[in-house]
Amino acid sequence: MCGLLWSLDGLRAVISFNILLLAVNCGLIYLLASRIVGRPTAFFTGLFIGFFPSMLLAAIHPWTEQLHLLTLLSAVLLYLNAKVPRFWIGVLLAIGCLVRFAGIYNAAALLVAIFVMRGFQKRVFAECAVILVGFLAIAVPYELFCLLRYGTLYPEYL
Numbered sequence: 001m002c003g004l005l006w007s008l009d010g011l012r013a014v015i016s017f018n019i020l021l022l023a024v025n026c027g028l029i030y031l032l033a034s035r036i037v038g039r040p041t042a043f044f045t046g047l048f049i050g051f052f053p054s055m056l057l058a059a060i061h062p063w064t065e066q067l068h069l070l071t072l073l074s075a076v077l078l079y080l081n082a083k084v085p086r087f088w089i090g091v092l093l094a095i096g097c098l099v100r101f102a103g104i105y106n107a108a109a110l111l112v113a114i115f116v117m118r119g120f121q122k123r124v125f126a127e128c129a130v131i132l133v134g135f136l137a138i139a140v141p142y143e144l145f146c147l148l149r150y151g152t153l154y155p156e157y158l
Contacts, residue, residue, distance in 0.1 A: 002062065014062040021066035022059040026050040028073040035080065064099050071096030072106050079110070086127050090134020097135075098142060101155045107135055 005013040026046040033042035049055055058065035075092040078084045093110065097103035111128050118124045146154045 001067075011062065015060055018059045018062065018066050021070055022050060022055060025055075025066060025069050025073060028070070028077060031077060032073065032080075068096055068100040068103060071099060071103065075110065079114075086130040087134035087137070090131040090136070091138055092134075093131070094135040094138035097139065098154075 001017075002014055005017050009016075026049050029049050030042045030046035033045045036042075037045070071092050075089050075096070078089050078092065079086075090107075093103065093107040096106060111131065114128055114131075115124060118127075143153055146152060150156075
C-alpha cells in the first residue's frame with residue numbers, strides 16, 4: 001500500500017493517507033465512546049485524540065500505527081454488532097497483525113476480554129473459536145507463504 005501511494009505522489013501521499021487514517025480513527029473512537037459516555041463527551045474524546053501529540057506524530061510520519069489502530073478499532077466495533085459474523089473479526093485482527101506484529105497481543109487481549117466480560121460459557125468459547133478461525137484463515141496462509149518463499153516465518157527478528 002505504501003509503495004502504491006509512494007508511486008502516486010511520494011512521501012506526501014503516504015503522509016496524507018496517514019492523516020486521513022487518523023481522522024477515520026477519531027471517528028471510530030467517537031463511535032465507540034458514544035456507546036459508553038454519550039455523544040458530547042464522545043465528540044470531545046475523538047477531537048482530543050485527533051490533536052494528541054503522539055497521535056499527530058504517528059500520522060505525520062510514514063509509520064503503520066494509524067493503519068494498525070484502524071484494524072483494531074474496526075474489529076472492536078464489528079464485535080459490538082451482533083449481526084456481524086465473528087469470522088470477519090478474526091480476519092481484521094489478523095490483518096492488523098500483518099500490519100504490525102504487535103497485533104497478536106491485541107487479538108489475544110480481545111479474546112481474553114470477551115471471556116472476562118461474557119463469562120466462560122460454552123457459547124462464548126464457540127464465539128472465540130470462530131474469531132480464532134478467522135484469524136488463522138489469514139495468518140496461516142501468510143506464514144506458509146513466508147516459509148516457502150523465504151525459508152522463515154513472519155516476523156523475523158534478530
